[in-house]
Amino acid sequence: MRALLTALCAGFLLSCSSSERFAETPPIVTTTGAVQAVQGGFATHKFYDIPYAKAPVGALRWRAPQPLPASDSLLPRLDAELMCPQEASEVSGIEGDAIVGVEDCLYLDVYAPSQVSAALPVMFWIHGGGNTSGRKGTYDFSRLVAEQNVVVVAINYRLGPLGWFHHPAVNGGSGAIANFGTLDIIAALGWVQQNIESFGGDAGNVTIFGESAGGHNVFTLLASPLSEDLFHKAIAQSGYVKSMSMRQAFNQEREFEQIDAGSWELAEALGYDGDAITADDFRSISSDLLLEVFYNIDVDHISPGIINDGIVIPTEGFASALNNPAYAKKGVPVMAGSNRDEVTLWLGLNRYFVDVSYPLTKLAPPKIRLKNKPVYDFWVRQRSEGWKAGGVDGPLMALESAGYDSLYAYRYDWDEQYDIFLLKFSELFGAAHASEISFIQGAPMYGSIGSFMYPDTESAEQMTQTMMRAWGNFARTGAPGTVAGDPWPAYSAAAPHYMVLDVGDNAGLRFGATSVQTVLNAVADDSLLSPEERCILAWELSTAINDPNYGLYHRWNNGECADVDVRALRESIEAALIEQYGSASAL
Secondary structure: OHHHHHHHOOOOOOOOHHHOEEOOOOOEEEOEEEEOOEEEOOOEEEEEEEEOOOOOOHHHOOOOOOOOOOEEEEOOOOOOOOOOOEEOOOOOOOOOOOEEOOOOOOEEEEEEEOOOOOOEEEEEEEOOOOOOOOOHHHOOOHHHHHHHOOEEEEEOOOOHHHHEOOOHHHHOOOOOOOEHHHHHHHHHHHHHHHHHHHHOEEEEEEEEEEEOHHHHHHHHHHHOHHHOOOOOEEEEEOOOEOOEEHHHHHOHHHOOOOEOOOHHHHHHHOOOOOOOOOHHHHHHOOHHHHHHHHHHOOOOOEOOOOEEOOOOOOOOOHHHHOOOHHHOOOOOOEEEEEEOEOOHHHHOOEOOOEEEEOOOOOOOOOEEEEOOHHHHHHHHHHHHHHHHHHHHHHHHHHHHHHOOOOEEEEEEOOOOOOEOOOEEHHHHOOOEOOOOHHHHHOOOOOHHHHHHHOOOOHHHHHHHHHHHHHHHHHHHHOOOOEEOOEEOOOOOOOOOEEEEEOOHHHOEEEEOOOOHHHHHHHHHOOOOOOHHHHHHHHHHHHHOOEOOOHHHHHHHHHHOOOOOOHHHHHHHHHHHHHHHHOOOEOO
């Protein structure tokens, strides 16, 4: 995707590092070292690469993050692409198939106004990327900081099997920690409590916010008994609610056939006996080899993520824990929302849905258009409604049952991107997954694509102001304020209000909750899709956002798809696309 978009819009790539210079202010001394401000845009200071825990290497791999010794030494500026080990990808910002990043990655950045006269609200950003990719340096919150007068912290945390892992050889049986990435986030919040006042932040007013896996982690922190008193407000953007047991994460001899890449399978793929491998064996393997082997396991459905270890996450599972008053963070306001067109980020360039032509020359970028717009629109609508059901309505109702009384919901709808002859961004992507982040930070993302997804128009600027004000208001007061003149009331099961975030007459308050079952009923009642498409969509709705419910899929519409192996069906479709086009992707 990056190669095509770079060709389409060369010259729009953004660069921050070339214009940055150190501010003429004394370094700020923290518990983990002294850091010099870099002069950012919008009269802000950026403080890069502050360590918040020891490097989780060697014997500290798959251990809880360990505190660093106190230091007042001046910290160096590290690699601008500092990230935890992951596959090269669009999210990492690096092309290729290699494993990138280093295990010594537990660092954070702080953004603050250059002049601070009072303790400011703190907004603590948790990046997305499926808990397998992403990094703090992708984002620039300078404008949000300046316009909303807040302090923002952005962090790295361990990812993939280095972040969430259970094997008896490494961390024993029940009662053993398995959520190392979650503990990293908690450790970074602890650093904030100790140090943020030195940057002008109020340690008593910390809002955690994150998108996709970051939203998932926000919900996780609401369920964890270890995060008490570390934050005071929470925003989950396009979050989801899934976890698995320690037994599932181990998946001995592939006990659970729908789980891929459990630690037993990883040991086998590394050439060891799945049971006999030792902790020293695991820790002696380089992170590059470990992840290369892990991601080469044939993964089609799910691999271990958040694990119900009984310490970081209750054994009942964190979806259930959100509903349990025993784990409630009393007095913490929560805002959650999803995007109207969540799944276009993945479907919009899939050869199943789009045609590719070369109206100019095959040496030029192709033209991409939808094959069947009604089918595409229906699929996107149902999957995105399913995301709202599982990632907004369900979690907020669970939190209400647990005793939370300041809950707010939204749906992000803005879709006025620039369209060009070769690619109609508004039609293919619209209010896509993650597209709202640009409007919260007030700057384009995604390199060359950013100038199309976040254009320099009055509509985009109006959307930016709407989003920034709502997020800033929430961080200050615990309520997002008004949108398009409509007050934004609290959400409850009895009154499921949600705010549509858009411009003009499209913005404003709406009413109504949905459920996965309701969305499945809509699929059952529609005749637009083929029988195979109906089963694939039913499968995705039953397994994607919440803990997979295979029984729901098999019972759906009187067992219509009970005998359809969706994994095999999707593999056959992908193979046919590759045979016909050379790739399942339009790129």
